[in-house]
Amino acid sequence: SQQGEEDPQALSIQEGENATMNCSYKTSINNLQWYRQNSGRGLVHLILIRSNEREKHSGRLRVTLDTSKKSSSLLITASRAADTASYFCATAGYSGSRLTFGEGTQLTVNP
Amino acid sequence: EAGVAQSPRYKIIEKRQSVAFWCNPISGHATLYWYQQILGQGPKLLIQFQNNGVVDDSQLPKDRFSAERLKGVDSTLKIQPAKLEDSAVYLCASSLVDHYGYTFGSGTRLTVV
Numbered sequence A: 001s002q003q004g005e006e007d008p009q010a011l012s013i014q015e016g017e018n019a020t021m022n023c024s025y026k027t028s029i030n031n032l033q034w035y036r037q038n039s040g041r042g043l044v045h046l047i048l049i050r051s052n053e054r055e056k057h058s059g060r061l062r063v064t065l066d067t068s069k070k071s072s073s074l075l076i077t078a079s080r081a082a083d084t085a086s087y088f089c090a091t092a093g094y095s096g097s098r099l100t101f102g103e104g105t106q107l108t109v110n111p
Numbered sequence B: 001e002a003g004v005a006q007s008p009r010y011k012i013i014e015k016r017q018s019v020a021f022w023c024n025p026i027s028g029h030a031t032l033y034w035y036q037q038i039l040g041q042g043p044k045l046l047i048q049f050q051n052n053g054v055v056d057d058s059q060l061p062k063d064r065f066s067a068e069r070l071k072g073v074d075s076t077l078k079i080q081p082a083k084l085e086d087s088a089v090y091l092c093a094s095s096l097v098d099h100y101g102y103t104f105g106s107g108t109r110l111t112v113v
Helices: none
Strands: A005-007 A010-014 A019-024 A031-037 A043-050 A055-058 A061-066 A071-076 A085-092 A099-101 A105-110 B005-007 B010-013 B019-024 B031-037 B044-050 B053-056 B065-068 B075-079 B088-095 B108-112
Touching (some): A010 A019, A031 A071, A043 A061, B005 B088, B031 B075, B044 B065, B075 B088
Antiparallel strands (some): A031 A085, A055 A061, B005 B019, B031 B044, B031 B088, B044 B053, B065 B075
8 A cells, every 4th residue: 555645635716826735655664755746747856854853944835843743734836827727745754665656636726 | 858658659459468668768867767657647657667677566467567677778568458447548668767747748548358
């Protein structure tokens, strides 16, 4: 089974609003990563947060990590129509374990 | 910097036929991954190479799937014979350091009819 589980499965918002997606996982991790996938395309790496970090920013993206709750959130501020895509969290264990993806959140930003 | 190249972009085959996918990773990336992504699901790792050695192939259906990475650069993934449930997008990715940011190719969309 997949390590990460995203919530919600689908999210529809208006342009300019903020979008928040959550990810929960089950076992200890080395780091957690977020990826974006536009329809029919490959995945694009957005941001990586290490297990000893609690928050990270990149442009309009803000990621938090709570290792005690085994959860992470991705916040996209001031969303744009171009942010419409599927967003996946992926967890990396320690040496020798695979990067495991969740099922994704489909974000739709309406103009 | 050139991205991860994959070909073909699309492939339609009949069940029981064979098919092969090709991947050229980013130059200098020692680690290469093949993922299978079924429609509506997240990617699932099939096989991971470190240079030309296999690190993890625990989820590769070895009775029908095979992969190789000659000379630690290009890689091919083969399915023989294909089943209907193999219909998916096959994604290749590479990374400089294992378990850090991956760069994905655009994938090959396989339809088995």
